[in-house]
Each structure stands twice: as structure tokens, then as C-alpha cells.
Amino acid sequence: MVFRYSQGVFGVPGTHGAVSKLIKVLSTWLPSLRTRFVLLVAGLFLALSVVMIMVASYLDLRDEEQRVVSDARAIGATVSRLAVPHLTNHHYLILEQELESIAGSGVVELAQVHDPARAVTIDSDPDTSYFDEMDQHPLITLSLQTGLDQIRQTGDRIEIALPVRETADSPVLGVALVSVKRLQANGMLFAIWGRNIVITLVLLIFCVPVTFHFAENFVRPIKALTQTAHTVSAGNFDAPFPVERTDEIGVLARAYRDMVGTIRNNMARIHELAFVDPVTRLPNRESFRQHFNSNMQLADGTPVRMAVLFIDLDRFKRVNDSYGHDHGDALLKEVAARLQRLLNTSDKVAAGKTAFPPLVARLGGDEFAIVLPAEKPMSNVYTLADQLVQCVEQPLEINGLTMAVGASIGVSTYPDDGEDYTAILKNADIAMYAAKRTGGNRACFFNEIERDSRSHERIRLEAELKRALLADEITIAFQPKIDCATLRVVGAEVLARWDHPERGLLAPGCFIDVAEESDLITRLGDRVLELACRQGRVWLDHGQRLPLAVNVSIRQLEKPGFTARVLDILEITGFPAELLQLEVTETVAMGDPERISEAAKPLLEAGITFAIDDFGTGYSSLAHLQRLPFNTFKIDRSFISGLADDHHSRSIVQTILAMAKSLNYEVVAEGVETEEQHAFLAENGCTTAQGFLFARPMPAEHFEAWSKAFLMDGNHPRLAVGAQPKGGSTFAA
Template identity: 80%
Template sequence: MGETPRVVTKLVGILLAWLPGLSSRFVLLVAGLFLALSVVMIMVASYLDLRDEEQRAVSDAKAIGATVSRLAVPHLTNHHYLILEQELESIAASGVVEFAQVYDPARTVTIDSDPDTSYFDETENHALVREVLDTGHDQLRQTRERVEIALPVRDMVSGDMLGTALVSVKRMPVNGMLLSIWGRNIVITLVLLVFCVPVTIHFAENFVRPINALTQAAHTVSSGNFDAPFPVDRKDEIGVLARAYRDMVATIRNNMARIHELAYVDPVTRLPNRESFRQHFNANMEGAGGKPNRVCVLFIDLDRFKRVNDSYGHDHGDALLKEVATRLQRLLDTRARDGAAGKESVDRKPAFAPLVARLGGDEFAVVLPAEMPMEDLRLFAEQLVQCVEQPLEISGLTMAVGASIGVSVYPDDGEDYTAILKNADIAMYAAKRTGGNRACFYQEIESDSHAHERIRLEAELKIALLRDEITIVFQPKIDCTSMSVVGAEVLARWNHPDRGLLSPGCFIDVAEESGLITRLGERVLDLACRQGRVWLDAGQRMPLAVNVSIRQIEQPGFTTRVLETLDFTGFPAELLQLEVTETVAMADPEQVSEATGPLLKAGITFAIDDFGTGYSSLAHLQRLPFNTFKIDQSFVSGLAGDHHSRSIVKTILAMAKSLRYEVVAEGVETIDQQAFLMENGCTTAQGFLFARPMPADRFEAWAAAFTRPQGAQADPASPDRNSASGCAA
């Protein structure tokens, strides 16, 4: 029995697969239901008709029996048996009545419709006749072949029973009756089916038509066309479904537009973003026929943007980026309209449309066909520089930034997008190293081995900061009068796993360019304060000087981080001195003063490093919180034979004395240099004459055993010189 449902399910599945259309399934379903209902109707109608036939046979028998009973009354009263016999024979001759008889109990005479018998014949009374004589009521008996009924014959006036009447009516055979009934009902069903099938098909088509329209719209949407019309004018459930589907598609369309915007449009400038730029470049690398297009990429980095962003806030920075983006797009549109440098033929169509994009931060890029001569590319790059460097009006403030541009050309400078963009970036950094606000072509810079080294060094420096490979050394400061150790300058070293201990000359420039100088400076300050606290706990009070980069001062929260480092390590603020180069101090005196003011109040002192190499203003010096000058070692090294250096050093010492500044001379390497400095009032000196930079443990031992050097001379060619830019430590 369990196999039957599975077979039915399988047959239904096969049928649905054979009839995939909704309209065909609907018509088939209605036809199947109609046929099933027809079969049920035929069965029920056949049963009811059979019952009606049976009831009709009984009714006919009763009617004929009543007729015979009424006919028999006068004949039994007058004993006219012969006439009654003739009438019974006439009734039986109609074919409906099988036989009829009347029994007269008074004379025990039976009159029947059989011509072969006579009322004089003695016959046994029928069982129903006897029951009527006994009960005086009608008696009925039915069999498959006939219906027999016996009724009393009563006097019409007195009501006395005169006799009995018996009638037997033949019944139609059941099989014949059913065939007749079924034939009639089947004909009716076929007539109805002929009428209903076209109506059903028409209704199915009208019902499925909006569903088909909705399905077609769904297919159109699935192919990517979200503007497909929907049959939403209906008021029924299909209309509700269509409106809901339309609203859903509208939401999807809006979401897709938003996703596309987030994926390919820069939110600040509304220019294409890095991914859109990459796809545009890759799509135009090859022209018709698979021949490579010459493609030029100009990598643009804004100069001095970070200073604007940090000084005036990100809102002003974003407004500046928008204005720069507008200028770049306008220049590109003008070039596309007028032709590069006015030399392109009007009839010549460019290989592809130029594109300007924002890659992130303050970096932009332009991609355009490189079909024009190199001179025209150079001219366009210079136009970009001039376009950016023009002053900008942002919220009533006049701002100015520059643009360092690196240019690389496909396929000359690289075989894919990654190589071209990397080389344009390298060329941009080359432009920055030469002062910025200019364009530099990758083909014209040095061998890219130096650039590759810079990139590799930057990646390794990031790992070094994570792995604590940065360490510090200490170069002592000596009081020129008492010849005692009065402090130390903290210098960074990189304990490189492959190249050994590296001095700052190997990695400071990379740290500055990549922005890692902030993390590097924080690491050096933390290590210095920790070591200073260790010495303080051991009873050795050692003032320490730590160099600070302009990137650190520009970084929001610089003051807070310095104070937090002191608080966390427990190193006293009055023992910490921060050194800022003269160039940095004079570049933005107001910002330096704002950043160092709270630190000065906390007790931290400040020194101007490399004093004499920049362009200091006495007015600015009076406002800045410095109390120490550090004479640059280039002047100290020239004291022996350069009278200009001697004059400059004397001037610095005299100015420091008048301003009550402390003075530290860097790079002291000879007794003569020391003597000159002491004669002219220099208070503190540091250099290889006294000691090279050394780790903390060696510094402790050296300071404990330090005595005045007697004619010692340092090796000027040593890579450990303060002024050395070599990588050996």
C-alpha cells in the first residue's frame, strides 16, 4: 500500500514537468476537477435516478391497484365477474401490469387477468391477499423483477370490505436502468464540458496574462534592467503583488546605485575612486585589434595639505579637496575640448576618454592617452601644478597648497596597472625630494633601485616598530667648565635583523615621507623616559634630550601623548628636554608655540637644534618657549680654519648670552674646538671628543669613569660622527 502514494507523486511530477506552463496546468486542473466532479455527479445521479425508478414503479403499482380496487366495487356488489375479468385482461394487456386479480371472499371466487384461467377455477389465494383479508390494510411486496400490491375492495358507501385486489407490476432490469441513466447523464456531462472548456481556457488566459507580464518583468529585471514596467493597475492580489515587487525593485535599484557609488565614487570630491581608476586603466590598455594603447598616468600628491587639515580642521580640508578636484576636472575637460596643447588634429579621435580620480587622502591621479609628444605631456603636467598652486578661498580663508606629480607611461615604464601606478608614485616622491610643487617623469629619475630600496625599507620599518627593533643610545653632554656629565641626547637606532645596528641616517627620511616618524618618535620618547626613570631610581639624576619631528608636532594630541608618557613612566618633566630643528621652529612658529605651551608649563624645556642653519627671526624667538640653542656641528667643525664659522659661533654665543639662553655645541671633536667654545662662553658641549653614542649600560660605566680628555682626537671619517649620514652605527 505504501508504494501507491509514491507512484502517484511520481506521476504528478512527470505530468507537471510535461506541462510547464501555468495556463496549461490550470486548464488541466480545472478539466480534471470537472471530470472528477462529473463522475461523482453521475454516480450520485444514477443512485438517485435508480431510487426514483423504484419509487415510480411502486407508485405505478399503487395507482393501478387503486384503479383495480375501484373498478371491482360495482362488479363484486352485483357479481358481474365476467365483465370484471374482461377489464382486468384489458389492464394487463397494456404491458405495464404483469397480472391483476380480484378476490371475492363471499363466494370464494378469484377473478384475474389471465385469459387461460376462469373464475370458476379453484386457485390458492396469494399470500398478500390473505394478509389483506386478515388485516384489512394494503400490503406491498417488492422483488428485483416486480412490485406486488394487495388492497382491500370496500363499499363506497358503507366502507365494508367486499374483497381484495392484487396487482403485480413488472420492474425494469437494474442493468438496463443503470445504462439508461448513465447514458443520459454522460450526454449531459459532455454538453456541459463542451461549454465549460472554452470558458475555462479563456478564464485561464485572463488569469495568467498578468502573471506572465509580471514574470516577463522579473526576467527583464534579472537581466539588469531595473526600469522594467510592472502591471500595477490591477486591484486584485496580482496588482498588490506587482506593486510590492515594483517597490522592492525600486529599493534594489536605489541600493545598487548606492553600492555602485560607494564602490566607485569618492564621497568627498565625487570623483571616481581608486577602484574606478584601476578599471578605467585596465579597460583601455589595449586598443582595437589587441594593440597596446600608450597610456599616461599622472600621480598627484598635494604639498602642505596636512598642515591645512590639522590647522583648520577636516571640514576645511574636505572643502579644499573638493576645490582641487573641481580644478583638475575643469582642466581635463578643457584639454579634452581644445586638444592637448592645441596640437591634436580635430579629426583625430583619442584612444579613450581621460579620467581624473581621487585615490585617497590628498592623492589624485589622471589617466589619459599618451599619444602626444613628451613635450606636450610635460606641458600638461606643469599645467596641473599651476592649476593646484593657485590660492584657494575656503570659508573666507585664503589657503595655498602645491602639487608634486609623478608621471609614468604604459607600456614604457611598466607592463601592468600595478607597475605603472607604483612607478608614478616613485616619480612623485622624487618630485617631493627635490622641493615639491613640480612634475617628475619616471623615465628621468635615477635607477629605480633606490626607489625599490625605499619601499622595502618602509615596509621593514613598519615591521620593526611592531617587533620593537627600535632601540636608543645616549650621547653625553659635558659641562665645559666643570667637565662633568650634565645630561645626554637620546638617539634612535634600528637593530635590523639582517643589516645590524642602523643609525637614523638610514631610515629617518623614509620615516618622514611615510608618516612613520610619529610612531618612531613616540617609541624613542617612551624608551628614553623609561631608562631615565631607571637611572633616577638608582640615584642618578640624568636630564635627557629627545628630538621631535614636525610631523609629531602637527599630529593632533601630541601634547597629551607626551604628558601621558611622562605620567606612565614616572620620569620627571623637568628632566626632559625636547629638541626641535630651527627649520621646523621657524616654519610655523604659532603652531609650535601652541603645541609646546602646555608642555613648558609642565616643566619640560625646549632646545632649537641645528641653530644657525635656518632663518630665525628674533621676534619669533622671543615668542617661542626655547631656552637652549644647539650650535650646528657644521659650524663647530669649521672653527679651526674658517673665520666665517668662528664669527657665526661667536655671534650665536653672544646672542644666547644676551637672551639668557643655554648653548650646547654639537660635534666637538678636538681640544681646540673645545677651547674656543669655552673662551667664548659656551656652557655645554657634546661630540666624539668626549664619547660616541652608547647603550644605557655602557653609558653608566662611562659616566662613572669619565675624566677630562687629554689631547684626544676623534676620527673625522668615523661613520659614528654626529654629522654622518651613513648607516653604520
């Protein structure tokens, strides 16, 4: 009866009389209107539920079929992608293991990959091997012929074959086949019907009677919580949650409140890490950049005149070296506090007159920067610069110790000295270095040094060097190292060269200083090291095992991640670590022996060796030498050049050789140009020499030809002086 009534509701003709009769019978049996209404709603609900079960069963069955096909296709695509490198390199065993792992998940019944190049079929069955002969699946054959995906559905499984390609346009490397079990329709229908019937009964028994009375009570707090969630998603983390409730809505509201509180705290922490210097609590470089850029122009696009003061502390490194980084950090905090107090005082004096608030930030290391409005005349900037110098030079009390540092300040003005933040900061940096070159503890304005041709040359050379690193204009040359006793080539020093498009081949002396000051030395050093290791690997593959020495700058050692970059380059190029030697000048090594030892430790463990370059020109301490990771001295060329007529040079060289022997160090003599120098070194126990007596620095292809000629000739030094292989000239020193 209920079913017939429901048909009438849905427009089936001839049911109006049946509905009337049903209502009359219910009115007779059940005098309560409430009971009749509930039964009527229950009947409608039951009829609609039957229809919904039928529709849902059909849709769920179709969705389940589509899901199985989609899963099979996705798994096939995964197998196809996995098979690309294995088919390319014919690594069948690894591929077989991966297929077995895929089949072991229980979803896939069978996974196969066919390699037509070798007529091999690799499958997921652990009882078979790709050595076994197997019948080729029809779908694999069809996919190979057409180059298209093939699918076949049977009563109990779905099989999909997909061509294996490196890219969509690449030729077919093979075919991946996946077979997935297909669920039985009867079983799925029974499961779907059972689930929907249970749901319907539960709703009919429990939900219908309660809905009319409690729906609004349930919906109202959910609506309030939803509105609060929308408010939070719009960025208002202070929106109130209905946490006073004691039911599940209150629990959910409190969970939301706690989650939003955690997100708020995390965002505050992220903002602090991104924009606040952890040592001084000043804004960091990124915050400074954003402050500058946000105040560059007025609303109408008019540039706002502003000055950037680049502050570098004088003699700060001496504090770090003498007292440690803890004292250095404390000094930075005190300087930051002084700068902030001075800027706050200046800001109060100019209150209401400035276009934007001044900002002091720590850019990194011992570098600070200030940006402030610079109205003409710039008396406020000149006054502040002088005050900053006087402020910083006052003695500081750090952990009970009295310390004194100075400040070299460079000032550049926007838009007079540059069109954007990068140019202004760079020019302020240039002005700061000009202040340092004149003794430090003073301020220098960029517009006062812009007529200096050397400044312009430095700027131009820096820009060209950046372009050269991008355009691969940096090359390397190799100067051979010769065994003093056997006159055999035992290694080579790698020297950077810049193949400048206008000036020709430039030696390091023309651009290393610029690279050091502009912080391009890290990229330059990485480039030279990578080129050296790649060439060393090429020679090693050709049977020539040649140790290579590469110079390392103090800026490279100071940069975080130096050790990781060296090891990455060795891994990428395949050059053995034991054939690589890193050269550090004596001045750098003795200036910060702890940093050198710390940076060198993992490299030593990897097999890399270290050498002290230009030994004898610095102030080496035997105590430091024992702790440092070096095993090679390189005697500076200034001592070698004086061996002929300078008694002091001969004594110094003999002393270095004796000390090296007692410490079990190897010695390399640089700048050997005469046979007399070579003879003296050999007589006094020098192991290795390099210099123009043997060869000038040369490119890799000339080095190979020179090595062969050098080994074949019996009169090595006379042959090598000024000599070069035919077919090309050597590099200039």
C-alpha cells in the first residue's frame, strides 16, 4: 500500500483512489494525527528509500567498476614508468623485484613487462624468471603493433597493456601488462544493498522521529561553528569559538580553537625566522629589502629620496678570534642596541617630518644597514653617519671585558646612486670598502667616489664576472708538479682562467679580488673545482691517474655548506677524493685554525688532503701546525727566486725542508725557473717542484701532449723551458 501511494506521488496515473482509501483506513485505525503523520512520513521515506537503494546500487556498481578499471590503469601507468630506466639499461632483476612487490600488495593479480629488444618478459610471479620462455600475451602483441593502450575485461579480471616510453613522443621501449581481479557483480550488489538497507532502517527507526524536534538544535551550533571557520580561513585568527558547550560541538570547537592557536604561533615563529635576525633581534636582510622596496615610491609613482648606510665593523674578527663567538655575538647585540637607540633618538627629533620610519637591520656577519629618508639638503644623513661612527667606537663592556671596534660606513642615495634596491645596496657596499681602504672608522658617500675610475672598473668587472659565470667563460689551466728526484709528473695545480670576450685570457690576479669582495668567490671556486674534477675523471678513464690541487679562498671556507658542496662535486663528477688536494694560504690557515680544522675534518675523512700555500710568508705557529690537517707545504716563490744569490732565502728554504721532514710533511716548491734552483731543492730533500723550468700553466689538451713529450725526452728541464707542444700555445701564467 505504501509503495502504491509513493508511485502516485511520483505521477503514476490511477493512484488517487488508492491514496484516498489508504488515508481513510489510517484515519479509522489511528485516530491520532501525530501518529498518522509519522506513519505517512515513514511510508514516504520507505518508498523513497527503496528507489534510492535501487539507484544507489546501480550507481555504486558502475562506480566500483570504473574504480577498478581506473586503479588498473593507474597501476599499469606506474609499472610503465618504473620500467623505463630498467628497459633502457636492461636491469631485469631489479624490475622483477619491483613487480613482485607490486603484486604482493594483493590488488594486482599479475604484472608483466615485455622487452621486445631482447624478447624478454619479466613478470611478478616469484616462481618464474625472465630467463623462462613464456607465451606472449595477446594484449602485449596488440599494444606493440599499435603503440596504444589496450584493455580487456572478462568476467573475473581486467587486463590492461600500456606501451613503455621515456616521453610521450619517444619510441616504444616495451609493454607493461597489469591484470587486476574483478569483483563479482552479485557479491557487490548484495554488499551495496545490505549497506543501504541497514542505513535506511537506522534512519527510519532513529532519525525520522527525532528530526522534527531536534534538527534546529543540532543545526544552529554547527552553523555558528561553520561561520567561525570561514572567518578564520579569511585570516582572522581571533574569531571566537563556541567552546562553552559540553557536547561534541563544544569538543570540536575547542579542537578548532587549539588548532588555530597552534597555527597562529607557528606563523609568528615562521615570520620571526624569515624576517628577524636571531642574534641581535633586529630585522634581517629580507626584512630590510622589503622595507626599502615598499617605500621607494609614493602613491603617484614619484620616487622617495632615501639613503642606505652600509655599516661594517672594524676589528670585529679580532674579537671573534681572541675571545670566541659567544663574545662576538654579545658584542653584536650591544652594537645593535646602540644603533637602535641612536636611530630612535634621531627619529623622535624628526617626528612628523619623515616620509617613512627609518629602519636598522643586520645583514649578516658584522654587517648592518640603515635606511632613512634623505631630503635635500642631506644634512640629516651626514649627521647620522658621523653619530654612528662615534657611537660604535665607544668602548664596550662585554662579559666583564672592555672591547673597542670601529665602523666603516658606506652611504648611497636612491634614486641618485641607483635605480633599485640591489644597485643601492651594492653601491653602499662599494662606498664602505672605500672607507675601509682609507683606514676605516669613517663614513664615505658613493657620490664622492664615483669619479674614481677604479670604482667604475670594479663595478663593471663584477658585472662581467657574474655574466662570465653564467656564460661558462671560466676555464682552467694545469701546471704540472714534477718529482725532484725522478723528474716524473706527479700531479698538477689547477689555476682559474677567464676567457674574456674582449680582453682575452685573464689570470686570477685580474679578477680574484673582485670575486672576493662581491661574494662571487663561492660560485667561482665551485666552478673551478667542478671543472678540475671532471677533467681529472676524464684522465682517469684514459688510464692517467693524476692528483690535482685546487686553491680555496677564506670566503669559501666561511660559507655554510662548503664541505657538502665539495663532496657533492666529487660524487657528481666521479673523481676520487684521494686524488684531490685543497690549497689554503698560510695567512688564512693561521688566521682561523679552528675554522679550518672544523671545515676540513669531514673532507679528510673522505680522503681529501690539504696543503699550506705560500708557506713562509705568514706567521705559522708550530702548535697550530700540529693541530691543522695539512700534510704538504708549498714554499712561496719569493724564496725560490732568491736561492741563487740570497743567503737568507737559502737558509729559510733549508729550514722549511728540515722542518717538513721532521713533521713528515711533503714539500712543493713553487716558481722553479732555473736548473740551479732545481738542483738546490733536490740536494736538500725537496720532494716536488713546479715552475717555468718544467712548464707553464696550460689547458688540458696541451697538458696531455706536453706530458708525453716530457716523458719521452731524457733532458727534461732544457726541453721544458719555454717549450710547448706543437699545434697550440700554452696558457700565460
